[in-house]
Amino acid sequence: RATRGGDEVRGYVPSMGQIFLRRFQMVTQFRQSLEDGHVSVHYQPKITLPNRQVAGVEALVRWVHPEFGRLGPDEFVPAIEAAGLIGVLTSFVLEESLRRVRKWLDEGLRISAAVNLSVRNLGDEDFPAKVQRELERFGVPPELLTFELTESGVMSDPQKALPILRELHSLGIELAVDDFGTGYSSLAYLRQLPVDQVKIDKSFVLGMGTDLGDLAVVRSIVELGHSLGLTVVAEGVEEDVARDQLEAMGCDVAQGYLISRPLPEDRLEAWLQARTA
Numbered sequence: 505r506a507t508r509g510g511d512e513v514r515g516y517v518p519s520m521g522q523i524f525l526r527r528f529q530m531v532t533q534f535r536q537s538l539e540d541g542h543v544s545v546h547y548q549p550k551i552t553l554p555n556r557q558v559a560g561v562e563a564l565v566r567w568v569h570p571e572f573g574r575l576g577p578d579e580f581v582p583a584i585e586a587a588g589l590i591g592v593l594t595s596f597v598l599e600e601s602l603r604r605v606r607k608w609l610d611e612g613l614r615i616s617a618a619v620n621l622s623v624r625n626l627g628d629e630d631f632p633a634k635v636q637r638e639l640e641r642f643g644v645p646p647e648l649l650t651f652e653l654t655e656s657g658v659m660s661d662p663q664k665a666l667p668i669l670r671e672l673h674s675l676g677i678e679l680a681v682d683d684f685g686t687g688y689s690s691l692a693y694l695r696q697l698p699v700d701q702v703k704i705d706k707s708f709v710l711g712m713g714t715d716l717g718d719l720a721v722v723r724s725i726v727e728l729g730h731s732l733g734l735t736v737v738a739e740g741v742e743e744d745v746a747r748d749q750l751e752a753m754g755c756d757v758a759q760g761y762l763i764s765r766p767l768p769e770d771r772l773e774a775w776l777q778a779r780t781a
């Protein structure tokens with residue numbers, strides 16, 4: 505009743521029809537929103553541990569819809585995927601990110617950008633060739649681009665995903681397994697994937713201060729990752745204690761609100777300047 509879900513507290517429960525209509529509108533209006541500049545990319549910095557240098561940024565898409573207001577990617581990315589428009593979204597985020605990396609290179613900074621992929625991007629056989637063209641267009645070396653993919657995404661259709669991942673990897677692009685630990689953990693598969701990084705899912709990192717089980721998961725992913733020669737990234741680092749614990753475990757990179765929230769381009773620039781000043 506009144507105390508259960510957030511929506512019920514606000515006294516508004518969208519009907520199935522409303523949800524459907526909203527999704528329909530999102531899908532039909534996405535391209536126009538891109539053209540109108542209502543879709544943008546925010547960047548969240550990551551730092552290396554223990555020396556706390558900028559390790560790169562993750563590109564996270566944002567949409568300020570004229571009618572619905574700010575939409576979180578968790579809300580619209582699945583609708584965009586289902587409508588077959590993920591290629592359009594990924595191209596946009598990739599292009600924005602490479603443009604940003606290029607500007608940094610021109611300023612003498614080597615900062616890499618990580619772009620999230622959907623499993624549907626791997627259904628496009630031409631994807632690696634498209635990415636290579638974009639890297640060339642912006643003159644960005646492939647090692648300054650990382651693609652993040654969820655474990656479940658890769659494992660839903662390994663036959664299709666693996667050749668494309670191998671091709672991306674052979675171009676010199678870094679690959680990261682996102683949200684690690686949440687899927688049907690395919691530790692055996694991890695060995696066979698052409699990946700360079702594992703990202704520990706934020707649920708474990710957020711819980712590790714109070715839950716010994718979460719702490720154990722984080723510790724074992726750091727160990728597993730290192731035994732496979734991978735860079736281990738922790739996301740969801742909100743507290744000093746978490747960062748210190750991760751540092752003590754030997755985790756390589758930290759990302760989270762403690763370091764910075766995802767920022768629009770101009771605010772990221774200010775953040776970088778304050779850190780390197």
Ligand code: C2E
Binds near residue numbers: 741761
């Ligand atoms: P993700 O790839 O796991 O991204 C990390 C999410 O955690 C981001 O949410 C980020 O804002 C949030 N986050 C970062 N630090 C903290 C922290 O310290 N505490 C907490 N509680 N959260 C933190 P966001 O931006 O809402 O993105 C949600 C998901 O949407 C992403 O999860 C990713 O799966 C997807 N997504 C975002 N941008 C894109 C994109 O360009 N393409 C695709 N295919 N998916 C995207």
Ligand code: CA
Binds near residue numbers: 562620652682
């Ligand atoms: Ca990610």
Ligand code: CA
Binds near residue numbers: 683703705739
């Ligand atoms: Ca993640």
Ligand code: CA
Binds near residue numbers: 683
């Ligand atoms: Ca996620």
